[in-house]
Amino acid sequence: xxxxxxxxxxxxxxxxxxxxxxxxxxxxxxxxxxxxxxxxxxxxxxxxxxxxxxxxxxxxxxxxxxxxxxxxxxxxxxxx
Amino acid sequence: xxxxxxxxxxxxxxxxxxxxxxxxxxxxxxxxxxxxxxxxxxxxxxxxxxxxxxxxxxxxxxxxxxxxxxxxxxxxxxxxxxxxxxxxxxxxxxxxxxxxxxxxxxxxxxxxxxxxxxxxxxxxxxxxxxxxxxxxxxxxxxxxxxxxxxxxxxxxxxxxxxxxxxxxxxxxxxxxxxxxxxxxxxxxxxxxxxxxxxxxxxxxxxxxxxxxxxxxxxxxxxxxxxxxxxxxxxxxxxxxxxxxxxxxxxxxxxxxxxxxxxxxxxxxxxxxxxxxxxxxxxxxxxxxxxxxxxxxxxxxxxxxxxxxxxxxxxxxxxxxxxxxxxxxxxxxxxxxxxxxxxxxxxxxxxxxxxxxxxxxxx
Numbered sequence: 001x002x003x004x005x006x007x008x009x010x011x012x013x014x015x016x017x018x019x020x021x022x023x024x025x026x027x028x029x030x031x032x033x034x035x036x037x038x039x040x041x042x043x044x045x046x047x048x049x050x051x052x053x054x055x056x057x058x059x060x061x062x063x064x065x066x067x068x069x070x071x072x073x074x075x076x077x078x079x080x
Numbered sequence: 081x082x083x084x085x086x087x088x089x090x091x092x093x094x095x096x097x098x099x100x101x102x103x104x105x106x107x108x109x110x111x112x113x114x115x116x117x118x119x120x121x122x123x124x125x126x127x128x129x130x131x132x133x134x135x136x137x138x139x140x141x142x143x144x145x146x147x148x149x150x151x152x153x154x155x156x157x158x159x160x161x162x163x164x165x166x167x168x169x170x171x172x173x174x175x176x177x178x179x180x181x182x183x184x185x186x187x188x189x190x191x192x193x194x195x196x197x198x199x200x201x202x203x204x205x206x207x208x209x210x211x212x213x214x215x216x217x218x219x220x221x222x223x224x225x226x227x228x229x230x231x232x233x234x235x236x237x238x239x240x241x242x243x244x245x246x247x248x249x250x251x252x253x254x255x256x257x258x259x260x261x262x263x264x265x266x267x268x269x270x271x272x273x274x275x276x277x278x279x280x281x282x283x284x285x286x287x288x289x290x291x292x293x294x295x296x297x298x299x300x301x302x303x304x305x306x307x308x309x310x311x312x313x314x315x316x317x318x319x320x321x322x323x324x325x326x327x328x329x330x331x332x333x334x335x336x337x338x339x340x341x342x343x344x345x346x347x348x349x350x351x352x353x354x355x356x357x358x359x360x361x362x363x364x365x366x367x368x369x370x371x372x373x374x375x376x377x378x379x380x381x382x383x384x385x386x387x388x389x390x391x392x393x394x395x396x397x398x399x400x401x402x403x404x405x406x407x408x409x410x411x412x413x414x415x416x417x418x419x420x421x422x423x424x425x426x427x428x429x430x431x432x433x434x435x436x437x438x439x440x441x442x
Contacts, residue, residue: 043213
């Protein structure tokens with residue numbers, strides 16, 4: 001599983017990355033977390049409002065910072 | 081407000097099916113009603129409570145008593161207004177999204193498009209940190225440049241923090257004036273920039289960006305629990321972000337209030353000085369603050385006799401154009417277009433300031 005955190009490096013993106021790592025730890029899943037800061041690539045995913053979370057090339061969330069629990073639900077859904 | 085984690089509730093809903101959902105929903109609405117009642121109570125007792133505590137309990141009188149009373153009363157009033165308005169606005173805005181705004185703007189002609197973009201700039205959930213992806217997404221999807229810029233001007237200019245603070249300090253009239261003027265500036269400045277045909281000063285990669293097919297609309301499929309959680313989260317993050325500005329603003333305001341000679345500002349930037357508005361805008365543009373930091377200053381300067389048009393122009397130039405946002409936008413706009421963006425917006429703000437000074441009784 002490759003997880004991408006989309007965002008130019010603002011506070012929201014850092015928070016999303018933290019929540020994602022916490023969720024992965026809790027799930028006990030070993031996944032690669034990649035930060036994408038390049039604007040054309042971000043928009044290429046169809047994201048207009050950062051931060052966004054991409055799991056295996058599918059946008060699962062954009063425009064807000066979820067709680068770690070919420071990311072966990074999203075990731076668990078994606079794993080299924 | 082409830083401290084339970086909303087994600088637990090969602091998992092409960094998933095685990096137990098629909099049986100637990102109504103009970104959880106009821107508990108959540110009761111918590112919201114209790115919070116609303118507590119807010120209303122705090123709003124009503126605010127002034128009397130501090131009068132009693134400062135005058136009767138602490139026995140403070142004279143200038144010190146006035147100062148302490150004003151400080152605590154005003155700080156609490158502003159905080160209550162911010163909490164209430166940000167929460168309500170965020171929950172309402174969760175039904176709107178940048179994606180939907182772009183869909184509404186796609187294929188619009190200039191003119192109508194500019195008006196629509198300015199209006200949508202006010203209601204769309206947006207922060208300047210997303211200015212670049214939104215700009216690329218709009219322009220690459222065929223939204224005209226000027227219409228996109230109308231959106232980018234209106235969004236920070238007419239924002240809920242400014243509205244909350246203006247309501248608290250000056251009442252409904254000046255607030256409506258501010259909102260109306262902000263919309264007009266966004267429409268006219270965006271339209272003008274569109275007419276100038278500046279497309280070749282947009283970084284070329286913007287037009288070459290290929291949009292992904294799988295667009296997600298974040299406003300869809302949210303539960304009320306999530307929307308309320310977003311409201312709480314936004315209140316917390318805005319307050320955490322702006323309290324230093326608010327404190328500095330109140331301190332500066334108090335300093336002007338207490339120490340600046342009565343006619344100092346009126347003499348140099350009063351209605352009699354034709355350059356007053358221009359000076360206010362030139363100072364305001366590079367200044368990086370937000371409405372929360374500027375408002376106590378504006379209030380103090382108003383008390384010292386500065387005209388409303390000059391002060392609204394000052395506030396608009398501070399919130400509409402900021403150096404960090406311009407640095408971000410430089411990634412997509414070449415210097416010439418960036419300069420035109422700043423210039424046209426600043427001129428619009430100055431014109432509105434002069435207009436208000438001419439029309440409003442001083």
